[in-house]
Amino acid sequence: MTITYKKLIFFSFVMMVLQNIHAQTEQDGIMMAKQNWCTGFVYNYNSWSNYWEGTFKRNNDNLGTVSTQSVAFMGAYGITGKLNVLYSLPYVHTHASSGTLHDMQGLQDAGIWIKWQAWQKKVAQQKYTVFLTGGYSFPTTNYQADFLPLAIGLRSKTASVRLILDYQKKNFFITATAAYAYRDNIYIDRFAYYTTEMHYTNEVAMPDVMYAGLHFGYRKKEDYAEAFIVNTTTLSGFDIRKNDMPFPSNKMNSTIVGLNGKYAIPHFHRISLTGNIGYTIFGRNVGQATNLSIGVFKVFDFASAKQKKINHHLTTN
Amino acid sequence: MKKIIFIFIAGIIAIVFACNKNAPDITANLAPLHPQNIDLNAGSWKTILLSRPDTFAVTAPNAASSADYKAELNEIKGYQKNLTSSQMATIQYWAAGGVLRWNEIMRGLVTKYNLPAYQNPDGSYPIPNANNPFAYPLFPFANPPYAARAYAYISAAQYDALVACWYYKKLYNRAAPYINDSTIQAKIATSTLPSYPSEAAVMAGVTAEMMKLLFPTEIANIEQKAKEQELAMMMAGAATRSDIAAGEALGRQVAEVFITRAKADNAGKAVGTPTDWKNFETVALSKGQIPWYSLESPKRPPMLPLFGNVIPFLFPAATVPSFRPSPPPDTYSQTVQQAAAEVYEKIKSPTRENIQHVQFWADGVGTFTPPGHWDAIAAQDFITKNYSEVRWARNYALLNMALMDAAIVCWDVKYYYFNPRPTQMNPAIKTLTGIPNFPSYISGHSTFSGAAATILAHIVPEQANKYWAMANQASMSRLEGGIHYKVDCDTGLVVGSKVGNYAVLRAKQDGAE
Numbered sequence: 001m002t003i004t005y006k007k008l009i010f011f012s013f014v015m016m017v018l019q020n021i022h023a024q025t026e027q028d029g030i031m032m033a034k035q036n037w038c039t040g041f042v043y044n045y046n047s048w049s050n051y052w053e054g055t056f057k058r059n060n061d062n063l064g065t066v067s068t069q070s071v072a073f074m075g076a077y078g079i080t081g082k083l084n085v086l087y088s089l090p091y092v093h094t095h096a097s098s099g100t101l102h103d104m105q106g107l108q109d110a111g112i113w114i115k116w117q118a119w120q121k122k123v124a125q126q127k128y129t130v131f132l133t134g135g136y137s138f139p140t141t142n143y144q145a146d147f148l149p150l151a152i153g154l155r156s157k158t159a160s161v162r163l164i165l166d167y168q169k170k171n172f173f174i175t176a177t178a179a180y181a182y183r184d185n186i187y188i189d190r191f192a193y194y195t196t197e198m199h200y201t202n203e204v205a206m207p208d209v210m211y212a213g214l215h216f217g218y219r220k221k222e223d224y225a226e227a228f229i230v231n232t233t234t235l236s237g238f239d240i241r242k243n244d245m246p247f248p249s250n251k252m253n254s255t256i257v258g259l260n261g262k263y264a265i266p267h268f269h270r271i272s273l274t275g276n277i278g279y280t281i282f283g284r285n286v287g288q289a290t291n292l293s294i295g296v297f298k299v300f301d302f303a304s305a306k307q308k309k310i311n312h313h314l315t316t317n
Numbered sequence: 318m319k320k321i322i323f324i325f326i327a328g329i330i331a332i333v334f335a336c337n338k339n340a341p342d343i344t345a346n347l348a349p350l351h352p353q354n355i356d357l358n359a360g361s362w363k364t365i366l367l368s369r370p371d372t373f374a375v376t377a378p379n380a381a382s383s384a385d386y387k388a389e390l391n392e393i394k395g396y397q398k399n400l401t402s403s404q405m406a407t408i409q410y411w412a413a414g415g416v417l418r419w420n421e422i423m424r425g426l427v428t429k430y431n432l433p434a435y436q437n438p439d440g441s442y443p444i445p446n447a448n449n450p451f452a453y454p455l456f457p458f459a460n461p462p463y464a465a466r467a468y469a470y471i472s473a474a475q476y477d478a479l480v481a482c483w484y485y486k487k488l489y490n491r492a493a494p495y496i497n498d499s500t501i502q503a504k505i506a507t508s509t510l511p512s513y514p515s516e517a518a519v520m521a522g523v524t525a526e527m528m529k530l531l532f533p534t535e536i537a538n539i540e541q542k543a544k545e546q547e548l549a550m551m552m553a554g555a556a557t558r559s560d561i562a563a564g565e566a567l568g569r570q571v572a573e574v575f576i577t578r579a580k581a582d583n584a585g586k587a588v589g590t591p592t593d594w595k596n597f598e599t600v601a602l603s604k605g606q607i608p609w610y611s612l613e614s615p616k617r618p619p620m621l622p623l624f625g626n627v628i629p630f631l632f633p634a635a636t637v638p639s640f641r642p643s644p645p646p647d648t649y650s651q652t653v654q655q656a657a658a659e660v661y662e663k664i665k666s667p668t669r670e671n672i673q674h675v676q677f678w679a680d681g682v683g684t685f686t687p688p689g690h691w692d693a694i695a696a697q698d699f700i701t702k703n704y705s706e707v708r709w710a711r712n713y714a715l716l717n718m719a720l721m722d723a724a725i726v727c728w729d730v731k732y733y734y735f736n737p738r739p740t741q742m743n744p745a746i747k748t749l750t751g752i753p754n755f756p757s758y759i760s761g762h763s764t765f766s767g768a769a770a771t772i773l774a775h776i777v778p779e780q781a782n783k784y785w786a787m788a789n790q791a792s793m794s795r796l797e798g799g800i801h802y803k804v805d806c807d808t809g810l811v812v813g814s815k816v817g818n819y820a821v822l823r824a825k826q827d828g829a830e
Binding site for chain 2: 058062099100101102103142143144146185188189190191193194197198199201203204205206242243244245
């Protein structure tokens, strides 16, 4: 069973919409061991041809298929087995297959998170765990956010908190997570814009966002395979009007389903592969995206011989 | 360790709830307009359509000693007894200047209505219908020519109405309520300007009446704004009920003159017919040129192709063709290939600065268009000049008539030559903003900007260099954005400044200088 399942994991790949490309490790119920540093790159491909203007679903021959490719440098470090630091920084390239709009590319937002295993209880072969994460992300370049759908990001400085509840029985687990992201105002290149009313300023108030997700699957040591459903709800924000351009403070909602997996290649320099596939089943003011990603990570173990033993003991129990 | 984590997470939660998300308008908290010169003699300034400032009679007001007037003062005192903070905010909003506020409202309407229609299932496009304005697509589609004309009519009508208002102010010389009764507080900047008829009510009346034609689906909102402005001036102690009533009636009468003109200025026919659209292509082909084609999918009919026939404000319609520059490079020539190559070089790997220029000046779908942008630029300087309301109106009328006439001239040239966009000639040219759906030569942004910089440099001479720097940047942003050849931009600036000169000529002769 293990072998075929591992193969399955190997071919099942990651997802995530642009703004939470980092989420894969920040959202899950796994911690890095003390003094272990896992880092690597994730390549992500996201594309859509249909999108929602408010609740009106349409395509647009002046855009064709809008695709976003990114390569993110990301990773996690175990300060202790119960306290990890995570980070990510993607380089993003957008492209529309039809129409005249120009590609955009550049370094997007850097994110850093602290993940804390706040509570854990083990009963026989069951394990209940509560994690809390806090994060901050900020644009690393002055890219243009007001060029949607081809802008590489929304430029908002974001502070987020997340609660993760994880239940594991033998190798099967279920994870429920909810997050709230505060998004700071952004500045655009023009001094007037229309939302549901006129604004005479270059400052844009960005609505906050809530995320809720449910993940379940199989987990063994460093490997896992899971199915997930993630809902993103923008609190306030406004709908794109018929045939209008999108805007950074739109109400961008989505519900995405997909599969995530991670596979540590046995006895091979502690290198692991990650994969994700996702599909937007419902959205509002976003594209109906298909997302694929694949990542390569390596673990560097800085722990002392004694600590290694402790780490090993912790991960196998 | 746990403490540190708690502090970190508490810190994030604190950021989340402590931060202020307001993004206030830059003109939200302006000081009350305090004119340096009340322009008491503005009643003698040259009007635009009115033959005389007293074309419409305004009856003499009741004497300040009359019981009727005392009752009107008591009404103001009644308001002032219990002013709420929201009423105070309304007073403060309108006290910054009625011409400014109506221009801002107008720019907001243009922005809201500047949306091209979504296609029909068969790939054709529905056309907004003035006789059925609430049906999709809403009337109007406030694209750049439509907007230029709307700004011009509103500004010109406000100007004529205020000249008439000033004429009667001087004639009847009734002092403001806060002067006639010392117990009435002035909630705006005080002045010796007579208050009958109320200039605020003149603006409210003339603007509301004009909007019926220009933005028919917004009449209810506009009438509410008009009432709000009038009430604000009464609550502010600046006008009595009879000042307001006389002003509003005068404003509405003056508007009728402009509405009559507008209904016959050919703008209603500017959309053209499928036969007209085809004819432009045929003519270009007969000249041995590659005609313009819509780069939208499905192909959209060209934007207001007969707008060049609209009757200008500053010169006769017969003068319009005399602005036509020499033809653009032959579409089969080496020169046009080089021009397209120049555009391609600009957009190949755009710098952030270029992107910023393009975005700042994009003024495309869902914006107040280039004429609105120039109104916004003008407002920033006009605010610092403390003009009287009638001078504000005069300056906006000059600017917006220049911009409307620039639109007419530019559209005439565009459809006379029917010249393809760079992207049509070389599809590898991708654009940094939406590509406009009309021919390339000459650049609309450049024509508008040349006209605006010319008249603004005359009105605010100390800022002339700034206006020209902005006009050049606006013009070049179209090259940097892949929208235009350089020759479109350069020629547009020249043609625009020629149009602007007509506004300067008028400015020198209208009696305001």
